[in-house]
Amino acid sequence: VRSTRLLSAFLGLALVAAAAGEVELPVPDGVLPPEIPADNPLSAAKVELGRKLYFDARLSAKGNMACATCHSPATGFADPRGQKTSAGGDGRFGPRNTPTTLNAAFLAEQFWDGRAATLEEQAVLPFINPIEMGVPDHPALERLVAGLPDYPPLFRAAFGDEEVSVDRIGKAIASFERTLISLSAPIDRFLAGDQAAIGEAAKRGWELFNGKARCNTCHGHVGAFPLFTDELYHNIGVGTKDVDFEALAKRAREAAVSPEAFEKLAFEEAASALGRFVVTREQKDIGAFKTSPLRNVALTAPYMHDGSEATLLAVVELYDRGGEPNPYLDGGMRPLGLTEAEKADLVELMKTFTSDDLERFQELVELMPE
Ligand code: HEC
Numbered sequence: 001v002r003s004t005r006l007l008s009a010f011l012g013l014a015l016v017a018a019a020a021g022e023v024e025l026p027v028p029d030g031v032l033p034p035e036i037p038a039d040n041p042l043s044a045a046k047v048e049l050g051r052k053l054y055f056d057a058r059l060s061a062k063g064n065m066a067c068a069t070c071h072s073p074a075t076g077f078a079d080p081r082g083q084k085t086s087a088g089g090d091g092r093f094g095p096r097n098t099p100t101t102l103n104a105a106f107l108a109e110q111f112w113d114g115r116a117a118t119l120e121e122q123a124v125l126p127f128i129n130p131i132e133m134g135v136p137d138h139p140a141l142e143r144l145v146a147g148l149p150d151y152p153p154l155f156r157a158a159f160g161d162e163e164v165s166v167d168r169i170g171k172a173i174a175s176f177e178r179t180l181i182s183l184s185a186p187i188d189r190f191l192a193g194d195q196a197a198i199g200e201a202a203k204r205g206w207e208l209f210n211g212k213a214r215c216n217t218c219h220g221h222v223g224a225f226p227l228f229t230d231e232l233y234h235n236i237g238v239g240t241k242d243v244d245f246e247a248l249a250k251r252a253r254e255a256a257v258s259p260e261a262f263e264k265l266a267f268e269e270a271a272s273a274l275g276r277f278v279v280t281r282e283q284k285d286i287g288a289f290k291t292s293p294l295r296n297v298a299l300t301a302p303y304m305h306d307g308s309e310a311t312l313l314a315v316v317e318l319y320d321r322g323g324e325p326n327p328y329l330d331g332g333m334r335p336l337g338l339t340e341a342e343k344a345d346l347v348e349l350m351k352t353f354t355s356d357d358l359e360r361f362q363e364l365v366e367l368m369p370e
C-alpha cells in the first residue's frame with residue numbers, strides 16, 4: 001500500500017499543482033499530498049457542492065441525519081454525541097465508533113476494515129445504510145437530490161450540466177473531504193526542531209512511544225506521511241472477549257463475494273468483530289483493524305473500532321496488558337511493564353498531536369444541521 005503511494009507521489013504532486021489555481025490544499029512542505037483520482041480533479045465548484053451535501057440532513061430517510069451529524073467539525077470531525085458507537089437516523093446504534101474525516105484524504109483505504117478504496121466509493125455508502133441515513137437505494141438518493149431546487153445549479157457549476165448522479169455525489173463529497181486537512185500540531189514543530197513546542201512529559205512520552213512502549217511499530221511517524229499509522233491491519237485484542245471467531249468466520253466465508261455483502265456484514269453487530277477478514281478472507285486478518293491515525297486523537301474519544309475504551313489512559317492500559325488475549329492476537333502485542341508515570345507521559349504526548357489551526361473550520365461549525 002505504502003509503496004504504491006510513494007510511487008504515485010510525483011503524479012499526485014502534479015495533479016495538486018494543476019488544481020492549485022482553484023483549490024489550495026494546506027499540505028506542508030515534504031508531506032505527500034492526498035491522491036486525487038484522475039477522473040475527479042479538484043475544483044472549487046465541486047468542493048462547494050460537496051460541502052453542501054455533507055451538511056444536508058434532508059438527504060436521509062427521516063430528514064434528521066447528515067454526514068456531519070456523525071463527523072462534526074465541532075468535535076474533530078468525529079461524533080459529538082459521546083456514545084461508544086453512533087446512532088443513525090432511526091435511533092438504532094451501529095457496531096462501530098465513528099472515525100474522523102479530518103485527514104482521511106491521506107488514507108489509502110477507508111473504514112476500520114479498509115473495505116472502501118477511495119473517498120468517492122466511501123461517500124455514497126452512508127446514505128443507503130439502513131442504520132445511518134437510511135435512504136432506500138441510490139436511485140432514490142438521486143431523485144431526492146434532484147428534487148431539491150437548490151442543487152441542480154450547483155451540479156451544473158461543478159460538472160457542466162444539471163444531471164444528478166450518485167457518481168457525481170460521491171465525487172463532490174470526496175472533493176470537499178480532500179480540503180479537510182490539518183497537519184499543524186505542537187508535535188510537528190517539535191519534530192522540526194523546536195524543543196520548546198512540547199512539554200517535558202510529552203518529550204518523555206515520545207521516547208517511550210518509540211522505545212519501551214513500542215507504539216511506533218504500528219503508529220510510526222514518517223515525514224512524508226505524518227499520520228502515525230502504518231495503514232496495515234492488526235488484531236490488538238479489542239472487543240474479542242466472548243467472541244467465537246471460528247463460527248463468525250465460517251459465516252463470513254459463506255456470505256456472497258460482493259461489496260454490498262461486505263457492507264452488510266461489517267454493520268452486523270456480531271460480524272463486525274471480524275474486521276479486515278471480511279475483506280480479505282485471510283485467517284491472519286481475523287479481528288484485525290486498521291491502525292488508527294493518531295492526529296487529533298485527544299478530541300475524538302471514545303476509542304477503538306467499537307468505542308470500548310473511554311479515555312487515552314484506558315487505551316494505554318490496554319497496551320500495557322499486551323492487548324486482550326485471543327487466537328489471532330498480533331505478534332507485536334506483549335505486556336509492556338509501564339509505570340503509572342510512563343502511562344501519563346504517553347497520554348501527554350498524544351495531546352500534542354492535536355492541531356492548533358482548527359479555527360480554520362469554524363465556518364463549517366455554523367453549517368451544522370439541527
Ligand atoms: C450514523 C453516523 C454516520 C453518518 C451519518 C456517516 N458516517 Fe461516516 N462513518 C461512521 C462510522 C461508524 C464509520 C466507520 C464504519 C466502519 O469502519 O465500518 C464511518 C467511516 C467513515 C469514513 C472512513 C474514515 C476512515 O478513517 O476510515 C469516511 C471518510 C466517512 N465515514 C465519511 C462519511 C460521509 C461522507 C458521510 C455522509 C455521506 C458519512 N460518513 C456519514 C459513521 C457515520
Ligand code: HEC
Pocket residue numbers: 209213214215216217218219233234235236238288289290291292293294297300302303304305306312315316319330332333346
Ligand atoms: C501491533 C500494532 C499496534 C501497536 C504496537 C500499537 N497500536 Fe495503537 N492501534 C493499533 C490498531 C490496529 C488500532 C485499532 C484497533 C481496533 O480498533 O480494533 C489502534 C488504535 C489506537 C488508538 C485508538 C485511536 C482511535 O481513534 O480510536 C490509540 C489512541 C492508540 N492505538 C495508541 C497507541 C499507543 C499509545 C501505543 C503504544 C503504547 C499503540 N497504540 C501501539 C495498532 C497498534
